[in-house]
Amino acid sequence: MLGKHGYYHYTMAALKSLTSMLYSTITKMIENNELPTQRMRRVRSFVLRAGRMTAGQERAWRELWPRFGIEFAGKPLDLDQAFGRRAPRLLEIGFGTGEALLTYAQRFPDYDCIGVEVHRPGVGHFMLRAHEAQLGNVRVLCHDAVEVLTSALPQNSLDAVHLFFPDPWHKKRHHKRRLLQAPFVDLLAGVVKTDGIVRLATDWEQYAEQMLEVMSAHAAFANLASTALESASGFSVRPDHRPMTRFERRGHRLGHNVWDLAFKRK
Numbered sequence: 319m320l321g322k323h324g325y326y327h328y329t330m331a332a333l334k335s336l337t338s339m340l341y342s343t344i345t346k347m348i349e350n351n352e353l354p355t356q357r358m359r360r361v362r363s364f365v366l367r368a369g370r371m372t373a374g375q376e377r378a379w380r381e382l383w384p385r386f387g388i389e390f391a392g393k394p395l396d397l398d399q400a401f402g403r404r405a406p407r408l409l410e411i412g413f414g415t416g417e418a419l420l421t422y423a424q425r426f427p428d429y430d431c432i433g434v435e436v437h438r439p440g441v442g443h444f445m446l447r448a449h450e451a452q453l454g455n456v457r458v459l460c461h462d463a464v465e466v467l468t469s470a471l472p473q474n475s476l477d478a479v480h481l482f483f484p485d486p487w488h489k490k491r492h493h494k495r496r497l498l499q500a501p502f503v504d505l506l507a508g509v510v511k512t513d514g515i516v517r518l519a520t521d522w523e524q525y526a527e528q529m530l531e532v533m534s535a536h537a538a539f540a541n542l543a544s545t546a547l548e549s550a551s552g553f554s555v556r557p558d559h560r561p562m563t564r565f566e567r568r569g570h571r572l573g574h575n576v577w578d579l580a581f582k583r584k
Contacts, residue, residue: 375442382445388432390461394472400457401430406477409434409509411463411497412484416444421561422480423448423456429477433458434466463497467505476509479516482560486522498529500536507538510583515542518579519560521569526553526577533581542580554580 371379388400398404406429413419413433423431433456435441441460448456459466487495498518506516516539520526530552533539543554556562556578566576 369437369439371439371442374446375439378442378445378449379438382449386445386448386456386458387441388457388459390459390466390470392465392469395470397430397432397472397475401455403430405430405455407432407475408478408480409471409476410480410482412436412481413440413444413458414483415440416447417563418480418482418560419444419456420447420451420453422559423453424451425559427455429455431456434463435460436462464502464505467502467509471509473508474511477511477514479506479510479514480560481517482519483521483563483565484525486520486525488522488524496525496528498525498532500532503532503536503539507536507583512583514583516581516583517557517560518581519556519576521566521574521576523575523577526579529577529579533579538584539581540584542582552579554578 388395397407408422408426408429409432410419410422411434413435414437416433416435419431419433422429433441433444435444435458438460441458444458459470461470481498484497485495487493510516516533518529518533520529534541534552541552543549543552545555548554556576557580560578562570569576
């Protein structure tokens, strides 16, 4: 029968033997490239908030989603079928309550306008307004924009992309969550046609600088800043079709700046 010290030495010897066996096995697997791969969880650029929908927004989901909504199926969409025609197409990513998307769709009826938003109350609000405006040139997806760009939109299918006021994730430890980063621009390069336009806007200066740096570094895009003042900064003036939101107007009253950028697909 093993004593206290004998049991300890026996246990340590067994652990040493097991560790040696595991090390030998893993070493061989590495040498033979046989280690199993595990898909890493992607860091998302958004947090789903459990916001309550109004009665009108809930009604919009019941009654208007069949008209305006596109279900994400993980495969390329037939946009001609979705809109019932072939036309130039705009995508707005993270449209919020849809103020800018609605304005663009009204001003440019010859464009098919696609909105992507993850927050259901905002999607419901937009569908109500699109119905009131009797718009036939808008469709929406309530899904992660990265997955939409990766698998739902055909290559070279967009004439314009808008990304207005994405979450700046201002704390340094959260910068990895920012949407506008090099891998995301790679996705944009795949779906935007030659000479297509990507427009960005933010009210967070450090994020604006990051946007400018990332877009300028990508070989597929050219900065459209053209005037002497624009060229010096790299930023563009706000286009007329981008409405100044209530949040933005309040920011201007408080002295906050907004930075717009415009890039063309080469």
